[in-house]
Amino acid sequence: MSILYGVSPSPFVRKAMLAHAHKNIPFDLKMTLPSSDDEEFRQASPTGKIPGYKADDGAAFADSSVIVAYLERISNDNALYPEKASDYAEALWLEEWSDSELMPTTNALYFQKVLGPVFFKHETDQKRVDEILTDLIPKVFDLLESRLTEKSWLVGDDFSIADLAIGSCLISLLHADYKIEQSHWPKIYNYNEQFLALPIVQEQIANEKNVIAHSVA
Numbered sequence: 001m002s003i004l005y006g007v008s009p010s011p012f013v014r015k016a017m018l019a020h021a022h023k024n025i026p027f028d029l030k031m032t033l034p035s036s037d038d039e040e041f042r043q044a045s046p047t048g049k050i051p052g053y054k055a056d057d058g059a060a061f062a063d064s065s066v067i068v069a070y071l072e073r074i075s076n077d078n079a080l081y082p083e084k085a086s087d088y089a090e091a092l093w094l095e096e097w098s099d100s101e102l103m104p105t106t107n108a109l110y111f112q113k114v115l116g117p118v119f120f121k122h123e124t125d126q127k128r129v130d131e132i133l134t135d136l137i138p139k140v141f142d143l144l145e146s147r148l149t150e151k152s153w154l155v156g157d158d159f160s161i162a163d164l165a166i167g168s169c170l171i172s173l174l175h176a177d178y179k180i181e182q183s184h185w186p187k188i189y190n191y192n193e194q195f196l197a198l199p200i201v202q203e204q205i206a207n208e209k210n211v212i213a214h215s216v217a
């Protein structure tokens, strides 16, 4: 069976785990922290970033986007990449925006409220929290609100890589106890409710809560 190196509360590991769950592809999670010097992990991820991956055939590589693209090549079931070229491009752009803009923002709050205190004995910096809440989140949320429509998912009619990437950030906000203001961002509010209700997401959240509860520094 393939091996995913990482820890479930990491947003990029979460993204890779949810892709496996969505596509019904089994895997073993080998609990690995960033920068671990485990030799097999470093073969997969020379930079030490998680997630790393070792496929069934022994191929080793890293990066959540690469892992999800690989999964799509080995199984067409529950496709995560839209068929239509323009939808495909839009979904990839949203994934890229999510990984490079939304994730750092949601992760900043998640770090202050959860990851720092739980894993790194880091006290919450309230000034930084206020800055994230008043400056950073509105910037990314205004853009996200403008990309959502009355449709269930971000691109086309089906759940796609765009939803997987963006939803992974929303889980960080859930852990950080962030409440989305419904009157300000009504589409994100509804989208978040719908995403969090998915059985694969519920299962992922339960897994992460368990890890967080057992990791208090």
Ligand SMILES: N[C@@H](CCC(=O)N[C@@H](CS)C(=O)NCC(=O)O)C(=O)O
Pocket: 010, 011, 012, 013, 034, 035, 048, 049, 050, 051, 062, 063, 064, 065, 099
């Ligand atoms: N682009 C990578 C980013 C991976 C990443 O930044 N992972 C974080 C944990 S969530 C990490 O390992 N950070 C440690 C570091 O930057 O050294 C992906 O999509 O997998």
